[in-house]
Amino acid sequence: MKKIALVLIVAVLACSMTFAQGAQEAAGAKDSFELVMLVKSQGNGFFDACYNGAKEAQAELGNVTVEYMGPAQTTAEGQIEIIEGLISRGVDGIAISANDADALIPVCKKAMAAGIKVISFDSGINAGGRIVDLIPSNTSLIGQQQVQLASELIGDAGQIAVLSASAQATNQNAWIEAMKVEMKNHPKMELVEVVYGDDAPDKSYRETNALLQKYPNLKCIVCPTTVGLLACSQAVKDAGAKVEVTGLGLPSEMKGYILDGTCKQMALWNPIDLGYTSTYILEALLTGKATGADGTSFSCGRMGTVNVETNGIAVMGTPFVFNKDNIEQYAAIF
């Protein structure tokens, strides 16, 4: 009995080694790559949309297949288990939206040691655990776009104001600084005031009313925060003021005001683009078109060039613009 068992074990081990070798050999000369999009959890519309973007890229590229995976619950443990499984399966690339920026580093290191290209998107893994981390946009791009959205609405001339979150909000303050830089390119536009609604509907509503009362010639209010954008839209609507509203907002929350024309356009990064770009990046890494080193770039189809800044942070680009033509589609997603 013992002998038979031993022989069996040896046989199984031998088999698996040959298979593993076979798989590795195949990876070198492959013309088709197996990619996995590993998301925070199953059943999340946002990630379903990311996967749709990945499938779009798959159709364009032709040499990759993307599989969609995620743990039942949003835990790092669940993701680690799946990555372990993927390592033994020997996939070619994994794009991860991480449940924990640090906890996934060891298993991702192991995956990279096994020759798998690992990147993170949406929710990043810290440096060391991935080749690049794809972020949707950066400060200056967001600031520029916010001013451009306003400029389009008011014909590039007139007074605008900003209704932000709290006066200490790091993100918003950085974006507003970038907006001020962009304002120099719009000499006929004037940023009259930055007010703070503290991301509270009542205070944002009150601040909007104060703006309307104080600046009778105000043309546009820019709110780089969803709560502010919602309250501002409602206040402008209630006051019947002829003031345009734009900013950064979640499509599902802003749908009503976009459809009724109070806020004709606004921006936010969109999950489809994230999935699309992630797939292009993995393909470029696998075919050797790009290395993902700091200062280099990826060419990502319709998203154009994606630059890698310091620490392997890749910046996707300008946020996506939502208007009444596309809002219904995206409101159903996120």
Add this chain to the structure above:
Amino acid sequence: MNGKTALNKIGKWIGGRREASLVILLLISCLLIGVMSPDFFSSTNVDTIINDIAILAIVSIAQFFVILSNGIDISVGAIIAFSGMACGMINQDHPGTPIFVIILAGLGLGLAMGAINGALVAYGKIPPIITTLGTCSIFRGSTFLLSKNTWVTAHEMTDAFKHFPRGRFLGITTLVWCALIVIVIAYVFSRYTRTGRAIYAIGGNPTAAKFVGVSESKTRFIVFLISGLLSGFAGFLWTTRYASAVNEMASGFEMQAVASCVLGGVNFAGGSGGIIGVVLGALFFGIINNALPSLYLNVFWQLFVQGLIVLIALMVNTIVDDRKARKLLAQRRVSK
């Protein structure tokens, strides 16, 4: 009667009434604001401000009864959030529900949360500030649980629901009518009913109240019921007015309500104060809130000025009180 005594009488009347000193303070600040920003008192802006103050007035009255009984209710903001979120979700999930049913739901939820506070304070003998500090977190947390951390926004609400506070009757919005009705009922209740007077009694002198047959526990329980009921109503109004129910709504609102009460001359130790004062306090606080962003002041100065104004108003109140007390003492000496 010559001019001098008439003037003296007016002076006495003003000095003797907190409400009067507050009215004068209010007029002075309105004058200052009017000079600095003439458009501030345009009819449309006044309408906006009155609408803005309506909810604060209702919640200040809720807080008034609790403070009057020598308590405090920190949980009013959280009650507003829970009931407001529930009302929004009912409207979202069952758009056919008549508005009055949603209002009843808001009132009922507020009442239930008030009952929890009241039971803990009156029968559990836990100090009000501790009780409501705890339930504040519980109610706020429950709001997140109820909504699963999502929002209800304008397009998910029916038009009838959103229209409710904006409808007008005799040129005044329903929202303001709601506040006016609450003010009148609260005024009559506090002055002319047995329970209303009992609240003054247990706040002023609980021992004496006990000897004249006022049940302290029952009265304390009722105080929190009222506070919960009004906050629940405010929650419904909040959601309809801002056409959005977010989990963080009305956080910190309890402090504005407390400030309105204190500005309105309500004794923090309980036993004295009145509805008119509270309403004036809310009016004062609301006008300052709305005027400061209009005055070309830096945002950080706004906070500074807001605090300063509250402090000055309180100082005036204290001085008036002090003089009144001294006068009373003098009168007593004379009569002896």
